[in-house]
Amino acid sequence: MTGATKVEVTATDGDARTTVVTTARGSYPTPAFMPVGTRGAVKHLTSADLEDLGSDFILCNTYHLMLRPGADVVAELGGLHGFLDWKGHILTDSGGYQVFSLEPKVDDDGAQFRSTYDGSLHRLTPELAVAVQEQLGADIQMVLDVCAPLPSSPQVLRLALERTAAWAARAKAAHRRGASRREGEHLQALFGIVQGGTDEAMRTESAQRTVEIGFDGYGVGGLSVGESREEMLPALAAAMAELPTDVPRYFMGLGDPVGLVEAVNLGIDMFDCVLPSRHARHGTLLTSEGRLNLKNARFARDPEPPDPGCLCSTCARWSRGYLRHLLQVNEPTAGHLLTVHNMAWTLDLVRRIQGAIAAGTFASLRREVLGVWE
């Protein structure tokens, strides 16, 4: 630990908890959902929209930003906070997940991969991932991990676990050198990542070895990649049992309503997911009644807002009929209005989870969410 995050637990309800996390940037309450702005913007939203939505975070992607526009360009234009004009927290993932989806050449040193933009060859090592994230200037960095697809053989999971652990130690050392070079500057937190697939023993071991190195927080990676909930939750529980309670615990790439309550139920503090945006672009609304596919003809003359109980700026003014029309004729305004709603709805669910934990009624909220969404 570099002391870059402090966690104050404000309430617990079973293993679920609310906290206030303090970083060099400021404080944010958890559970926290981080909207994903892969290339420097959440699709169809501006930083001003995220402020209006009350988001504390935006998550950006190291892999994409190092290729376009390049970390040096972002640094020159004020780092991500200046580039996006975003005063809240920024977390950058390390690019591991993206790189490993490209079937890179991996050895013990790092990974070589081709750019999705122009096919050019690039390399990421644990040290380079730290250096790029230093240039990007996020508040929270993630270490470069090896993310095995699921299902994978025990041999593949073992190799991913070993490399992730070795790379985590190298990332921490690189991060420490960077921090001492830039003394007095803004302190970036560095989170380790737990791998191990759906193998509970490996999750335990990976968590133990990552904690041994010591980080400002811990991500649980390599889950929510297509496995069943029955495989996912025991693996998550095995990792959680080893993770310290005085730092944030972050489930990477999860954001569906059932996933949110189930992970919070096991003690997770932070999430990110493209789901609210992706659903919006495909015309799917998140509502208190579940998913609504707005392309369905039954909404053509529907004067109701997306969710009559929602307080977002879309629900305040526009009908399902209007939004469906804009979708049907491919107006980009539809993408904006639906994204605003889905993001507001997700952030509101997380606020309701916070409130339920504080009130000791989390179990009943969890049952409600499972009842609608499972």
Added chain:
Amino acid sequence: MTGATKVEVTATDGDARTTVVTTARGSYPTPAFMPVGTRGAVKHLTSADLEDLGSDFILCNTYHLMLRPGADVVAELGGLHGFLDWKGHILTDSGGYQVFSLEPKVDDDGAQFRSTYDGSLHRLTPELAVAVQEQLGADIQMVLDVCAPLPSSPQVLRLALERTAAWAARAKAAHRRGASRREGEHLQALFGIVQGGTDEAMRTESAQRTVEIGFDGYGVGGLSVGESREEMLPALAAAMAELPTDVPRYFMGLGDPVGLVEAVNLGIDMFDCVLPSRHARHGTLLTSEGRLNLKNARFARDPEPPDPGCLCSTCARWSRGYLRHLLQVNEPTAGHLLTVHNMAWTLDLVRRIQGAIAAGTFASLRREVLGVWE
């Protein structure tokens, strides 16, 4: 005239003028630029964005809306004002321009054309165009006209002129019947349209014959369709000489800076154009220095806003470098931010024109605009 518009001239400078037009909806100052929301939304903008931009208008398209979602759907969801939740003025064009770009089967009665959406056969007559626009519920309707492409033979221009005049009389009669049916309801204005191509004598005749029928305002159609400025302006001047000064005069489909000052210089009060939006989608910024193509590599590290003199919400927060990046990686947020700027810039130019006319300095503003943009 049905008395649905009242014009108070507030200043003149040569033939240029500022007015306040009052309709059943309320008042708006002219010269007025109307952002184009063809299918019920300006591309990448919401009604809330247009409010923030200070627009008095949105223009919607009869042809597109009668096909998708259908005028009956719009009527059921509150007419265009309810459908869009837009409290300002709405003008609907008649669909003539779109229909005639589809090479329809035209006879004296009307035009038969195929839907661009599904190829189905549809018909528009002057009476149907009025009826559809009644359902849409705009504040200002346009008559169905026959819009000849340029260049066209004198025979083609003559036929378009004759049919436009005959259809205008039928539209007015249909509009009167509709108004008496719906007594006590919101009074829609109806504007006639002057045709005649670039033939000055035909423009004079078309204007005279349209004025003889008598409308709440007059559109000048069939110009700004590819002809040179030297062909366009004399044809416009010929029409303007015949149009009354106690109603609004509207140049249809014009919105480039030079076109704006030249048309105002001949006494035009209203404009619409897709240009600010279309430029935005293609990465072109309107600025006080002229057009900037943001895709140019020289903007990659540019920390300046789109136009340092502009007060829009995009220029207040984001750099050319950030906007260029979002464009280069196809983030839809770019379309929104550039559209906001280009629309703000155009509306601001029109406000500067208003101010210059009031101050008697329009000639100098016109020279400035011609200097930068021609």
